[in-house]
Amino acid sequence: MTNIIEFDYSEFLADSSKQKWTFSQALKSIIPTFGAVWNASVHNPTPTKERLRQEALQVLSSHINDESNMIRLIRLARIEGITDLHIKLPYTLDEDQVAYILENTHTEISQSNEDVDLLYVHLKAR
Template sequence: MDKPQRICAVFDYTSFLGTSSSKKWTFSEALKSFAPVFGTVWNESVKERMSPEDRLWEIALKRLSSNHSDESNLIELVKLAKREGIEEIKLVMPYALDEQQIESIQSHCEAHIKAGKQDEFIITL
């Protein structure tokens, strides 16, 4: 009998930082601000067709901030991933996390982080 497939996502934090600083409104965000009920229905129908990885990216663009520390952003990212049902994140960073950052993220999120190759980390939720 086959095991159910784990829901995994790749999150490139370097790309996120570049994208978040130049973020523009999407059609659904504009729609939601002018016609909240229709915007919510629109968002839900679009969300159903998105992969968990794409949903995580979209939510991260709304909830994380380049004005916050990387550590607090990563804690929030892991919490968002849990809410989306993601069980594992391959996190690509512009630099390596130090041991104190890893321990802090793990304790705040009840997750396990192991270093991958170069500046990649596997976060198991």
């Protein structure tokens, strides 16, 4: 079953710059605890797209590079059972950035920059 979620990374960057971090949130950005995120989402009736956005605000950081954030986002998506992510970016990733993400995830990636910069990520079954 295909589960496609759109994620606006540009919006995330704007939201995260407004957020004041607690010590535990800062720690989560350095050492993401995906098990805790998964446990919290098991009984959560919030729609998957909103849950992913909330988890991203806790785990991703505007203080680290975009490739690392994409890897963390993909891992969160996998935990949520998402098969495809359409990520709206503020710019197109270069080949090295995409290669780095591919090396660290089990995905297929393509990009489009027609109207907006989009990164299409298909999470392969493990």
